[in-house]
Amino acid sequence: MQPNKTRADLWMDLLLVAFLIAFNVVARLLPHAPGFLPVAASGLFAARYLRIPALAVIVPLLGMALSDMALPNEDWRITFIGFVAISIPALAGIATRRWHGVLPVAGTMVACSLVFFLLSNGAVWAFSGMYPLTWQGLTQCYIGTAIPRQDGAGRPVLDRDPVRGCMARTAHAVAVAAGTLAKIFLNPVPERSGATNKVAAQSFGL
DSSP: OHHHHHHHHHHHHHHHHHHHHHHHHHHHHSOOOTTOOSHHHHHHHHHHHOSSGGGGGHHHHHHHHHHHTTSOOOOHHHHHHHHHHHHHHHHHHHHHTTOOSHHHHHHHHHHHHHHHHHHHHHHHHHHSSSSOSSHHHHHIIIIISOOEEEOTTSOEEEOSOHHHHHHHHHHHHHHHHHHHHHHHHHSOOGGGTTHHHHHHHHHTTO
16 A cells, blocks of 8 residues: 555646646746746745755746747856756755744745855856946946846846845745645645645645
């Protein structure tokens, strides 16, 4: 009986991964408000819910890779750094999945937003040609124009209000992750009932 349950759990994990990847692809390709995409939040959610947490890293990376096929090309260095940055929430979720409550989730997303800020702005400064490769250019990129956000194609652009932009994206990411989890647990899968559901729900403070 136990092997059958393990196999069923694996299939549920794979189905959830496939759903989240497809959701990320559709979200990037369909019209949407700039900066409001579920890619980072889906990685964090998957990391804290999947029985095999390592699968969570596939969710944002494959979602970005597949949707990039239908989007305009970007400088490969900026794209590469963007892929690294977008995978960080999944990795952070794996590292913090045993920490229960709302604060660990919110803290993780704030930290990931700051890291994304540093990596994305650094890539834009170094490779976009928008700023001179001087100390003044670096200062202008990080302080003068604020943090990068995603445009309609899901690629980094510059947000002129760093505090509001960071707070909005962090709140949105946490809301997407928590809302998705809430929907799942309103209709729990039998194989994941009991202790597994309880631990995952507590992870998001539900």
